[in-house]
Amino acid sequence: GENVEQHPSTLSVQEGDSAVIKCTYSDSASNYFPWYKQELGKRPQLIIDIRSNVGEKKDQRIAVTLNKTAKHFSLHITETQPEDSAVYFCAATGYSSASKIIFGSGTRLSIRP
Amino acid sequence: KAGVTQTPRYLIKTRGQQVTLSCSPISGHRSVSWYQQTPGQGLQFLFEYFSETQRNKGNFPGRFSGRQFSNSRSEMNVSTLELGDSALYLCASSLSGGPSYNEQFFGPGTRLTVL
Numbered sequence: 001g002e003n004v005e006q007h008p009s010t011l012s013v014q015e016g017d018s019a020v021i022k023c024t025y026s027d028s029a030s031n032y033f034p035w036y037k038q039e040l041g042k043r044p045q046l047i048i049d050i051r052s053n054v055g056e057k058k059d060q061r062i063a064v065t066l067n068k069t070a071k072h073f074s075l076h077i078t079e080t081q082p083e084d085s086a087v088y089f090c091a092a093t094g095y096s097s098a099s100k101i102i103f104g105s106g107t108r109l110s111i112r113p
Numbered sequence: 114k115a116g117v118t119q120t121p122r123y124l125i126k127t128r129g130q131q132v133t134l135s136c137s138p139i140s141g142h143r144s145v146s147w148y149q150q151t152p153g154q155g156l157q158f159l160f161e162y163f164s165e166t167q168r169n170k171g172n173f174p175g176r177f178s179g180r181q182f183s184n185s186r187s188e189m190n191v192s193t194l195e196l197g198d199s200a201l202y203l204c205a206s207s208l209s210g211g212p213s214y215n216e217q218f219f220g221p222g223t224r225l226t227v228l
Contacts, residue, residue, distance in 0.1 A: 034217075043203065043219040044156070089156055100169055101146075103156040 002027040004092050006104025013080055014112050021075045021107045023090035029099075030092040033066060033073045038106075039086045047088075048075070077109075085111045115140065117206050117220035125226045131192040134223045138185050138206030144168075145187040146217065147179060150201040159202075162187050163209070191225075199227045 003026045013019045023033075031052035036044040050057045050064045050073065057064050061080075066073040073092075077084055087108050093101040118137045126132050138145050147159040158171040162181035179189045185206075191198055201224050205217040 043221050045219070046216050049216075091156075100171065101158055103148075103158070105155040 002030075002092075002100065002102045004090060004102045004104045006090050006107055008107060009105065010108045010110070012110045012112055015080055015082065017080055019077045019080055019084070019109055021088055021090070021109070023073050023075075023092075023104050025071050025073070025092040025102070027092065027094070027102070028071070029094045030071075030102075032093050033064070034091050034093075035064060035075050036089045036091065036103075037086045038089065044089060080109075080111050082111050082113065085109060117204060117218050119202075119204055119220040119223050121223060122221065123224045123226075125228060126194050127228050128194055128196060130194050131190065132194060132225060134189045134191075134202055134204075134225075136187045136189070136204035136206075136220055138187070138204075139218055141208065142206035142218070143185050143209055144207045144215070145181060145185065146205045146207075147187070147189050148203045148205065149173075150203055150222070151199075156203070159189065194227045196227050199225060201225075 005024045007022050034049035035047050037047045038044040048059050048062050048064050050066050061078045063076045087106045089106050090104040091101050093099045120135045144163045146161040149157045159173055160167055160179050161169045165181045176192045181187045201222045203219050203222045205219045207215040207217045
């Protein structure tokens, strides 16, 4: 069945350094890839998304890249700050209103001062 | 605009019982999705409702069911509770289409503990 693998499960980086989280999906029909951030005790919130007709998208310190051929997509956070500490989830879904959304298992990102 | 609300926030039940969780979407949102979140399994999609119809369903047993009312509020029911059903249940609403059409806004969740 459809699957999204997310790595690493935990990531610790020095404040100011970059963090990269990678996801691989199995369903070739997937063409929408959102990323959610969930701070401790809070609800998930969409931080960035990318559609299959785009290879890269940036929003300030956050960027997402997509390689449809390899079925890989990645989240890049530059100049990390303490408030970036959270669990990040990638997801994949089709472009139909009836498509299922499959989430990765999450990455716990910790920013060391 | 008020966010997505869920009631109750916490619930303790025993094995074999049933439970009903409620989700009120953002005003104007017609799509409501439900997710189960556990430490080991992450976020798992349960089902999505749109205009009172179940539009999509995840891989959960028939003990998990839901419905949506004409005002877009949704309920989720779990019958014959098992220990493994202990989890945070999140609902998310979006304007109209599925997850790929509009941003999903999550509620705070209902923490269910099965003893």
